[in-house]
Amino acid sequence: MHRIAAPQQTLSEQARAHPATAPARVGFGLRAPHYDAILSHGLRCDFAEAISENFLSRGGRAFSVLERVRSDMPLALHGVSLSIGGMDPLSEPYLTELAGLATRIEAFSVSDHLCFGTFGGHYAHDLWPLPYTEEALRHVVQRVRTVQDRLGRRLLLENVSSYVEYRDSTLPEWEFLSEVVTRADAGLLLDLNNLYVNAKNHGFSWLTYLHALPKDRVQQIHLAGHSDAGGYLFDDHGSPVSAEVWQLYEESLSLFGALPTIIEWDERLPEVSVLEAEADRARVLANDRLARERQIQP
């Protein structure tokens, strides 16, 4: 087994090492329309997540925001352009810049999506689904190992929402995801909204999915909103977390504990206070779970 030593104790490891005493950690993603508010007032959350590509080799206001937030709280880096499942070679300049940024801000985690997003030297700027085959599995595992070696740390992979299924797929999504992170010794960033959207779009049980995941690999949670596009659910990150996804969150708390959790919001972005309220709701649920665990402990 190819093992990568984590460079520092991550928030998720703290949560695992001291499940009953570590406080729940909840935050949200940094978005440009909030930069002025962040520079003026900071953020009210436990940690924040930055989209890696928005800060690579970049100065000015974006980097000031990153430095300001980092001086107050831990930061997670979350990428959208790694294309871990793509056939194009991994971009060396991208990995160099990503490694530099992760070091510079002492990112407590580096994540990207289990998908492909490059084609013939071009970027799709989308998270295209992979066929769930043995060939794809071997390909992704090899590339995850390469990235982890290059970054000198464990990579977290997020399950993506999807609207198509390949006829050639031979594995269910949860099995493919579990096999990738286990064989590559990677972490899993579990996006519960994506899981719910896929369960509805492709007609599988989200409980089956959740219970099939390797518990020790799940290290972070994403929560977001979706919309009903008529005939399918669309993962647009443009509304509050739905009641069903909150239900999934409660189930995940009982399965995986109170892991670091990020609220994502991209479309129709509201004031920071709305994101803080969503984060508060997640924190209450997570802390309730922790309190119950403390009561159970002798």
Next chain:
Amino acid sequence: MNLAELQRYFARAATSGRGPLPELDRVFLGNERLSAEDRLAIYNRGYFYRLLEALASVFSQTKRVLGESDFERLGLAYVAQHPSEHPAVERVGRSFSAYLRRVAAPPLVVDLARLEWARLCALVAPNPASVATASGIDAERFPRARLRFVPSLQWLELDPRTLPVFAGDISAPGAADISAPGALAAGGAPVAVWRREHVVHQLCLDEAEWKALLRAASDATLSGVCAVFDRGSQTEDERHAFQVLSSWFGRQWVAAVAYDARQPNSR
């Protein structure tokens, strides 16, 4: 199909500007609620509109001047021919102004796009490792010194109407008629674009300052740069040169004063 073939097929379907590919049903599953074609159409729409949205965020004034429908038509045609080559989506507009010129868009529109691209480059440029001050200059070695500019500094020649139109001033001469021929034939307006702290600035330069900037950027010594100020009155020329060079330091254009020619320019 193997993995490479499946990905090529998916990419073709998701980026096709000519409707659905044949045999979609042989590659993807559909159901009674949503066919394979409907499903791929979600990715196809998402691909084009995400890139169009990125273009609109960078070229907001170009879009305002062109109008919503012309911008969408030109933008979609552009992204179909110029897929993104950069991990950051806003960089998809790298060739947009050249494309507009190629399709014979009005020169003012082309130059607005050039200005907005320069502003993006200034906005996202890395922070300079240092910013030099005029007081730090070694007077003895000044004539042989060279200036190293900050990464955000851009310079370009534009239709003189570009800056007023960018600022929304349609009362500027010729600004109301974007299809009117540009004034570049009579000599464009030299413009500098740079970022100071978090704000992008732009400024029209006079002819002497423009020449001086081009010389300094091409690694001339400061005595070579000052030689462009040559109107015949030594006192007046020295005053002008001093004024211009001081303003460069004041605007924080200068990252370093290099007294060693081998010290590379940081830009």
